[in-house]
Amino acid sequence: MSVEKLSIAKAINASLRTALENDPKVLIMGEDVGKLGGVFRVTDGLQKDFGEDRVIDTPLAESGIVGTAIGLALRGYRPVVEIQFDGFVFPAYDQIVTQLAKMHARSLGKVKLPVVIRIPYGGAIGAVEHHSESPEALFAHVAGLKVISPSNASDAYWMLQQAIQSDDPVIYFEPKRRYHDKSEVDTEAIPGPLHTARVAREGTDLTLAAYGPMVKTCLEAAAAAAEEGKSLEVLDLRSMSPIDFDSIQASVERTRRLVVVHEAPVFYGSGAEIAARITERCFYHLEAPVLRVGGYHAPYPPSRLEDEYLPGLDRVLDAVDRALAY
Amino acid sequence: MSVEKLSIAKAINASLRTALENDPKVLIMGEDVGKLGGVFRVTDGLQKDFGEDRVIDTPLAESGIVGTAIGLALRGYRPVVEIQFDGFVFPAYDQIVTQLAKMHARSLGKVKLPVVIRIPYGGAIGAVEHHSESPEALFAHVAGLKVISPSNASDAYWMLQQAIQSDDPVIYFEPKRRYHDKSEVDTEAIPGPLHTARVAREGTDLTLAAYGPMVKTCLEAAAAAAEEGKSLEVLDLRSMSPIDFDSIQASVERTRRLVVVHEAPVFYGSGAEIAARITERCFYHLEAPVLRVGGYHAPYPPSRLEDEYLPGLDRVLDAVDRALAY
Amino acid sequence: MDSTAARKPRRGSSKRAGTKAAKAAPSGEPELVQLLTPEGERVEHPDYSIDLSSEELRGLYRDMVLTRRFDAEATTLQRQGELGLWASLLGQEAAQIGSGRATRDDDYVFPTYREHGVAWCRGVDPTNLLGMFRGVNHGGWDPNENNFHLYTIVIGSQALHATGYAMGVAKDGVDSAVIAYFGDGASSQGDVAEAFTFSAVYNAPVVFFCQNNQWAISEPTDRQTRVPLYQRAQGYGFPGVRVDGNDVLAVLAVTKAALDRARAGEGPTLVEAFTYRMGAHTTSDDPTRYRRDEERELWEAKDPILRLRTLMEREGHADEAFFTALEAESDALAKRVRDVVRSMPDPDHMAIFENIYADGHALVDEERAQFAAYQASFAEESR
Amino acid sequence: MDSTAARKPRRGSSKRAGTKAAKAAPSGEPELVQLLTPEGERVEHPDYSIDLSSEELRGLYRDMVLTRRFDAEATTLQRQGELGLWASLLGQEAAQIGSGRATRDDDYVFPTYREHGVAWCRGVDPTNLLGMFRGVNHGGWDPNENNFHLYTIVIGSQALHATGYAMGVAKDGVDSAVIAYFGDGASSQGDVAEAFTFSAVYNAPVVFFCQNNQWAISEPTDRQTRVPLYQRAQGYGFPGVRVDGNDVLAVLAVTKAALDRARAGEGPTLVEAFTYRMGAHTTSDDPTRYRRDEERELWEAKDPILRLRTLMEREGHADEAFFTALEAESDALAKRVRDVVRSMPDPDHMAIFENIYADGHALVDEERAQFAAYQASFAEESR
Numbered sequence A, B: 001m002s003v004e005k006l007s008i009a010k011a012i013n014a015s016l017r018t019a020l021e022n023d024p025k026v027l028i029m030g031e032d033v034g035k036l037g038g039v040f041r042v043t044d045g046l047q048k049d050f051g052e053d054r055v056i057d058t059p060l061a062e063s064g065i066v067g068t069a070i071g072l073a074l075r076g077y078r079p080v081v082e083i084q085f086d087g088f089v090f091p092a093y094d095q096i097v098t099q100l101a102k103m104h105a106r107s108l109g110k111v112k113l114p115v116v117i118r119i120p121y122g123g124a125i126g127a128v129e130h131h132s133e134s135p136e137a138l139f140a141h142v143a144g145l146k147v148i149s150p151s152n153a154s155d156a157y158w159m160l161q162q163a164i165q166s167d168d169p170v171i172y173f174e175p176k177r178r179y180h181d182k183s184e185v186d187t188e189a190i191p192g193p194l195h196t197a198r199v200a201r202e203g204t205d206l207t208l209a210a211y212g213p214m215v216k217t218c219l220e221a222a223a224a225a226a227e228e229g230k231s232l233e234v235l236d237l238r239s240m241s242p243i244d245f246d247s248i249q250a251s252v253e254r255t256r257r258l259v260v261v262h263e264a265p266v267f268y269g270s271g272a273e274i275a276a277r278i279t280e281r282c283f284y285h286l287e288a289p290v291l292r293v294g295g296y297h298a299p300y301p302p303s304r305l306e307d308e309y310l311p312g313l314d315r316v317l318d319a320v321d322r323a324l325a326y
Numbered sequence C, D: 001m002d003s004t005a006a007r008k009p010r011r012g013s014s015k016r017a018g019t020k021a022a023k024a025a026p027s028g029e030p031e032l033v034q035l036l037t038p039e040g041e042r043v044e045h046p047d048y049s050i051d052l053s054s055e056e057l058r059g060l061y062r063d064m065v066l067t068r069r070f071d072a073e074a075t076t077l078q079r080q081g082e083l084g085l086w087a088s089l090l091g092q093e094a095a096q097i098g099s100g101r102a103t104r105d106d107d108y109v110f111p112t113y114r115e116h117g118v119a120w121c122r123g124v125d126p127t128n129l130l131g132m133f134r135g136v137n138h139g140g141w142d143p144n145e146n147n148f149h150l151y152t153i154v155i156g157s158q159a160l161h162a163t164g165y166a167m168g169v170a171k172d173g174v175d176s177a178v179i180a181y182f183g184d185g186a187s188s189q190g191d192v193a194e195a196f197t198f199s200a201v202y203n204a205p206v207v208f209f210c211q212n213n214q215w216a217i218s219e220p221t222d223r224q225t226r227v228p229l230y231q232r233a234q235g236y237g238f239p240g241v242r243v244d245g246n247d248v249l250a251v252l253a254v255t256k257a258a259l260d261r262a263r264a265g266e267g268p269t270l271v272e273a274f275t276y277r278m279g280a281h282t283t284s285d286d287p288t289r290y291r292r293d294e295e296r297e298l299w300e301a302k303d304p305i306l307r308l309r310t311l312m313e314r315e316g317h318a319d320e321a322f323f324t325a326l327e328a329e330s331d332a333l334a335k336r337v338r339d340v341v342r343s344m345p346d347p348d349h350m351a352i353f354e355n356i357y358a359d360g361h362a363l364v365d366e367e368r369a370q371f372a373a374y375q376a377s378f379a380e381e382s383r
């Protein structure tokens, strides 16, 4: 096989499998990643095929997982850590921020920390508290980490390959509500650069910038807008640290309007960084302020309210209309 | 006494003393806060006067400190927690983000969490790693927390009084490099609202917005600029969550230019949020993009490099010049 | 070991049996406090005794039966789409009712997300537990009404809250106690260890009640520890005890003793209730992927409810009418739960913006207003 | 207890003394492995023995003396403003040299910020340790050159790194071992507890070496635990042992045994070296605020270097020439350290932007370029 239609979850599974096959130093670690195959079955079958020594069910302690992954990396391994849900990464936050992110610099480059932390993130799955959050800004603010999120199966496969091959710590956010979305994956393709944005749909009137689960929402919004005669460009940012400002700038210089969409709360979110920097870069090009659509400054609500909390088609189009009204 | 000239450290000490005197439910907790009086002597003398039952030396475990403070708050106490240095708050990050910030909402308002977390923050004290960071954005992004920082002794005193009286969790960032700066404190004044910005210096050509340690830097920059005939307004934001956008907007509508200054890294920092929102609010008023001056996307460097890393007078003036050049 | 144990002498008639139970079993399993065997025989234990009236026994039995029924109904409601998720306590009724009934009204309880039986003992209306699983709230009850804190999902966090609360109790100079529930998996979390440290250093009146149900989702206990969990306490300087978690009498006795120790100013105790999660981790889980049916069957023989019934029937603590009436009461409870859940309204949209802060926050006010205006714009459009 | 102990029989001549040392002392202090008393007498221990040549004893002595001299010089350099801070190991020389000398070249060491003596044993040039205290770097040596990791400041973190590293060693199928250093205060951190859990579950070849120097800055050990720290291990399923941390022979023997256990696939051990921080926490600290001089005096009588010297002199392991030569070597070391530090250049400004990522980051590139242009603008101005 080379080209196959895969769901995002299956593409990640295939990517992990490839990595385990290609490099004996690659390890999978996390809670329930073994026999269960993870609560989302993303690691399904891997322990069976690669053994308990390489696909490791860990004690229930996230700081311990990341802390020992750091130690394993220092010993030459390349651990791929699974955090079960977005809301459970915080016990590991100290190890990520004070150790994983800084050890390469601390050692003046002498040690490398090729650790990937996979985090299923985002909402819209009807879950209980702590299972629907989007904490990417809390990682992107921290130097030493790279933060990425695929929006489709091909990126899910290739970006994970590249993350595992990278000698830097990478936080890989998986759009869990899109796990079952299928698209084509060419496992023999030559992937482009990891941190470059992708034009997911071309347009001329306004740029929608998004990543992860919101790319699909933006594509739907663009389709709906097209029916009203509005031509929206959709950028799939793919990377939240670094951010491919060049691509956003190039798009905005053409469309002159930008709306950034993410599930995470708007306040201090990635949209703020994008708005600030693009406004600086494109001050004379922008016909309207960069608008942001995202979560409110509120804890992620009970699931019966998540449709109202999350940015959906209508809220994106509302922002588009407001931007176009300038 | 009513009006006294106090250093910021002494003002915080006096404020803690007042709180301990006024309310038997107020507790001080942290590492070395007892006999030692904290590594900065901010709690000096308090254990001697209020006893070990109210000024509590804790085990060396930040998650434990905040977690037990939450429990004490649930029992009706009002703990004021000291984190020894900015870089050591992260072991407590999970308790702060998933519990302290969310418990009021989780209980539909039934329980209140009047916990204050004091964090000496920022650099320029020639310290080793982890002792000079500015992690405020990592808290301000999280709903349920309030995040404030005083820039002078009077605010240090009164904002802490108000934080302790608040029924919400408050992260109180202390500008450690300014601990010894003295100014007048009127302990019988009637303080203004906690989350309102203050015009620290009036000006007409451009607004400098800052908080905590950078307010003094901005005032110095404004003084230097005045000699060159530029009139800069300096806003002391005082609060990073909420941010007093109304006051910034009012200022920017007059000056038409804004530069935001903070020690924290610019990328995903508070300046991004301010730039994004003020640009939206003042799109037709701004003559220049909102510029940001702050830390680089780098770990806080060894102290012999901190002068280069930190935003100082020159870098602020450089940004001012760039903004005025539009 | 329990299921293969020979029939033992009747209640109160022998010290030997109790002593035997207290020792390490031949299988290598460590000692386990037991007062009621899986076969429904009363045995004695040198350190723990209990003498309950028939009425009290019926009370415990009723609690367990109603809890199980409530739990089953919730599972059904999840299957019917009325709940988004359910975390069943099936098999852990004795651990929860025994410990829950050991608490006093003025004690304070910090549960995980599975303590439906403890909630029942504390007087929390079971329908209140369902809000978060339905997705209408994150915890619908007032913790201070029954001194029963909200369910905590982030594993281990509540052990520290309980410790802090207990420090406050001690400061208040009253003799209440606090009990923190957590699972075998949670024992690995740093927060639980820190709770042990803080409670020992401050001699806080807290009981750590670990329901070792053998599994943390798909991971057996040997992924968390290589020695019995109750032994963890010793290294922190307070006692740990393992109790047969399917024996409601032993759990009651052991928990009560631990709470009394706390009240008496003797500090924390770790109770490990050795039990079994009979069902899936939650309704989202598929245990066939990681464990064998035989294991479940083994534990079925140790069912906590059955063994109490055997005792009650043999010793005549209840007549048929009691069991019949309880059946009816169970049905009524199930029906009430069903009715309440089905008519549970979705929260008002504006609830997103409520209770984030006690003292308000300018941005929340702004976003609330924007949201209201945005919602209103649809109302206008659709007019 | 040690300082009041009566003179004991000489080396090898009595089992009684050793046995006595192994038991709980009358003061209530728990057992403590000791092979060399504060008075410089060799005693035996039933579980640990050591037999060193004169040359080896001289080696240990030299290590301790040079380490102490280096440490004193660093303190002086801090006072003179050449260093921003110094964390002195004064009093802990035996704990560090004994354990450091127990390691093999292929072992890996994870230190705190105070392991200058261990660094010495590992062959790290002591001047390399000063960079971070001077503020020119965050740790200037290559960890893999001497299998000595960088100093870790965030308390307890390195216990997990060591555990993970040891898991890797086991995967590699070699018989190296790993040793993680931490203090009494660190024992309270959740990360240390999680390291205990992980190392036990995976049977990782790691030794946890806790230098209980009685203080965590201003807090005495009773703010961290109410039982001796070495007992912590038991609850996690591996052995803990308390050794006289001022007895270089006992520390060497106990640590070697623990490392050998790890090599042999028997998993982790916790060694608690009972010692004392003779100086301030760091040069920023003022211990007069929280502890009495008498305590220090008590411990002066247990000085690790003095007692070895007494033994060596009495048993004739070294002559006067050795001590004189060592004095000269110390002076030379101190001078070299002084010279190197004083001529240590400030890092290039551009170093801010180096080594943040191994594979680069667009924003770092952008900021580096902006910074360079900004710096260049001054150069132009000043031209």
Ligand SMILES: Cc1ncc(C[n+]2csc(CCOP(=O)(O)OP(=O)(O)O)c2C)c(N)n1
Pocket (backbone or CB within 6 Å): A031, A060, A062, A084, A088, A091, C112, C114, C153, C154, C155, C182, C183, C184, C185, C186, C187, C213, C215, C216, C217, C277, C281
């Ligand atoms: C910090 C954290 N990590 C992961 C999870 C996901 N999770 C929920 S329950 C569970 C297993 C808990 O096992 P145990 O403590 O034994 O309790 P039990 O479910 O068996 O009652 C896990 C891993 C979580 N809730 N919190």
Ligand SMILES: Cc1ncc(C[n+]2csc(CCOP(=O)(O)OP(=O)(O)O)c2C)c(N)n1
Pocket (backbone or CB within 6 Å): B031, B060, B062, B084, B088, B091, D112, D114, D153, D154, D155, D182, D183, D184, D185, D186, D187, D213, D215, D216, D217, D277, D281
């Ligand atoms: C997480 C964290 N919290 C607080 C500190 C500040 N701090 C530095 S050393 C220290 C005391 C450490 O005591 P101990 O573990 O006994 O080691 P010692 O200094 O005595 O060698 C503290 C509280 C820190 N470095 N890291």
Ligand SMILES: [Mg+2]
Pocket (backbone or CB within 6 Å): C183, C184, C185, C211, C212, C213, C214, C215, C216, C217
């Ligand atoms: Mg369990």
Ligand SMILES: [Mg+2]
Pocket (backbone or CB within 6 Å): D183, D184, D185, D211, D212, D213, D214, D215, D216, D217
């Ligand atoms: Mg210490």
